[in-house]
Amino acid sequence: MQWSDDKVTPGVPIQYEVVETDADLIDIKELLRTIWRRRGVIIGSVLFISSIALLFTLQLTPRYTASALLTLQTRNESVVDIQAVMSGLSADASVIRTELDVISSRRLIGKLVDKLQLTKDPEFNAALREKNPLALALNPKTYLSHDWLLALGIVTEDEALLTEAERAALEQAAVVDQVTEALSTSNPKLSYTIRIGFESESAAKAALLTNTLAELYLTDQLEAKFEATQRATDWLSERIGDLKERVLTAENAVQAFREQNEIIQSGNQGTVGEQQLAELNVQLITAQTNLAEAEARYSQVQAQVGRRNSAASLGEVLKSPLIQRLGEQEAEVRRKQAEISKRYGPRHPDTVNINAELSDIRAKIAEEVSKVTNSVENEVRVSRARVTTLSQKLEELKRESTGVEKARVQLRELEREAESGRVLLETFLSRFKETSNQNDLQQADARIISKAETPVESSFPKTRLILAVALVLSLMVGLGLAFLLEALDNGYRALEHLQKINKIKGLGMIPRLTNLKLKGSKPFQYALNKPTSAYSESLRSVYTSLMFGHPGDSKPKTILVTSSLPGEGKTTFCLSLALLLARAGNLRVLYIEADLRRANVGKAMAELDATKPSLSQYLVETGHRWQDCLVTDKTSALDIILARGKIDNPQALLQSDKMRSLLREASEQYDLIIIDTPPLLAVSDAVVLSHVVDAVVFVVKWESTARDAVRNALDLLRKAGAPLGGAVLTQVDIKKHAYYGYGDYASYYGRYGDYYAN
Template structure:
């Protein structure tokens, strides 16, 4: 309790000293201004007085009035004398109020000094009273430490005494316990966590290596990027495979908003953008090897172009394995291209057939016998037929045989505006495609517009990381 009182009085003494110092500072300020003849009204206590503020306002108003009336009246005018008397009265009141504030400040200083003196006396008295308590507390702590040490020593002797008493008459063993055995928390071998981590990392590494090996062993082309890298040609279209039971050339008519139809429309736009100043009117569709889907692609382009209002003619120039007649249900006993080439008196309009679903024209293989198709295609008659078709139709599409099988495509490619090279997605070996393109280049066919990836599996295409966004 004495220590608590001592702390409280000490805190109050500090506060009292601070208040006394502040009061002394205010009193000294007033005294200095009085000695120097300064304006006592600048002191904060004076400025904060509401009465003085009101008197100052009245003084300011009377001074303004005095200034205004001094112009009109003289100094000895009764009104001026009365106004000066009011000003003197207000100044006297202000000085009286300032004197009261100065006296109040002096009183506050005396009260603060008295309170500080009282607290100092109380602090001194409590310090004298607690002096003896401190000496007694020191002696008490010394006695407590001695008693605690004696208690510990007694307990140690008592424990050893009990141990000695309990072991009397018993034989001492030849062994002693050095340390207690610890119960294991798990098996020391095998280390399951380490084996699991190694197995996961090993499996991941093996999977990555396997993917790279399979990618290297795969001879086909899967993306436009690979086509650009290996063949140095742009990819004009990525045509998805049709999962419908309908034939692809019938499916695009029944499903005008399907992905297959959109892919063909995207290809048509790419063909139009190849040369904006000059329309592509004759188009050759070929491939490196059979079963690439070139004939299906030629029918798709022809039917969709005819459906949007173009005048289209589809010409079957694959004399050895004609496909268009079977796909479109054309009577093979009708005259066709071979008849036009062999019989010069036969007109083109006499052999053209009409597709009932789209209205496009079809020039089938024909019935006339021949010796070598390449000689027929290289003839002047073939060039005249193409020129006549080009003048009459907006788009002439030639379905030609594979490049690696025969030389027909190399001959025909020099007669058309552009050539589309079809390869089957993830199937046709890139070396075969390169060899076919080199043969066409050697024969003077420099109008290969680009590559068409045919029969693309959209799900696998997306899983491979290329994304379906590249299709259209």
């Protein structure tokens, strides 16, 4: 934030232009200063909450947690290739979740309670714990009779009628609940492992509970498989007995039906009738084939009969060895015949002899052909007779086979029933043998890969974590309280705050004088007695800021000092500054007490001449000059115009021509005029006088004056067009101000005490 100062002209308001910078948006330093200012609250919150957390932690009973790690068997070990009655576990997430539920089931926890006799352990059985005297005193059951308890409804009739066994069962259920609360099961992500943990007041007991439950879980898996296998074996044994009776009955029925219907089975070839029918059918087909061949040959022979050459050339004829030889002889004779006929002619005896020989051979051939023809005809008759006989026999067998087939339909049904019974019996027998052998091959679907060890450190309470959380929480609470107190802080502790919020220039800060320093004197007397003290130097600093804090040769000569509320040190500031400047001797200073309602300067400075007219008398009465009202302090040579007594309508007097004349004439004779006026929010006298002065100095009491009061008072001055010269923080506690760490010049008063003579 910056101020742009224009040249000061008497009677013209001083304008300060406020220029916003990035520091107005985010001020990290101010946040750090706030934390530093409220460090006591923060440290106190941290110490208080951390101490409470530590005490609470020390009061808690330490508990120990032991954990074991199991893994599910996703790879089954197959000693023999048989199917198990109860299959192994799959790696599905729902299966793992189910196993976690099995481990934490009341059935398995009940086994753990029974095995370790936890009903006798006071940690899990509340009935065995030592009763708190206060709890016993507050419990109506300790001093009221049973009838009264029933009447009041504290005990029900059902509870009163419980047997010992029922009470033991309720006690067992309560212990199971306590053990279940101490148990924790989990499945690490992306794994087939199961973590089992128990929390107990005893480290050894926690490890014992964990390992025992893990062993019970594995044993429970084996028992489940043994029970399933045993149930399957018993059921198979009973079923096999029934199947044996059914198979025997079915086989007897098949054999009886065979005997009754004379169905004789010949190995794998079927019945005897079927074999005969098949053989006869083959013979008939062969005979029909032979008949067809014989008839074909006979037809061919008949077609060639009478045609000698053709008949002799038949295939059946040519097959005869005799005809073959005669044919060869005929060919030879015909060759000789041709040679002789060519040589001797047709009438030669040799020719006649050779012709006779040829005729004889041909006659033999014709005779032999006739025999072959008769043989083929005879073969046809024999083949036809054989076909007829076989056909008749086949028809008889078919008629017999029809009756047998009807009987075989029922036989096949009986055989199928017997066969299905045998197959089912063999299957059950095979499964029975496999199941019986599984009793020695059963293994659990999980195994322990890490047993629980006795823990060394307690798992509860986690002191370090609790203290760390308490530390962080307390720090947050402390910071919250610090910023809350800062937000609720309604006063001003630094000029920077006053400047930012109210857009007014800060002239300086006046330290508060303690009784130890004053030693019974007044603050203005201290300023005169200690001209080089921090108090005096702060007054000079304010004057310097007011006079030389802006460019230009003309400086404010008439200064009006006011405040928003009474008691802010306005009069003390005015009087101390006036006395100090007058004592220096280089300025002629006039102090005017313009508070016509509460005149206190005369009482504070009793050594002043009380016979001189007051400001009130000068403004009301005639015949007095303002010079007649002057009272001079002998120590500092300060001229003072006092305001004694009370008058009516002081505002009219302050804005009268005589008042204006006083200020105008006095400004010609004095170098500096300081006018002490009443508070703005009490009366508006200062507003009236603000139009006839060069600058208005606004006094704010450090840490006390409410911000709303300051804002409202400054609004009155701005609306009236008053020449605001700046603001001064009075009665500043230097030690507290330095402790808050604002970093302004007032914070260094104590550090550089060598420069001051306090």
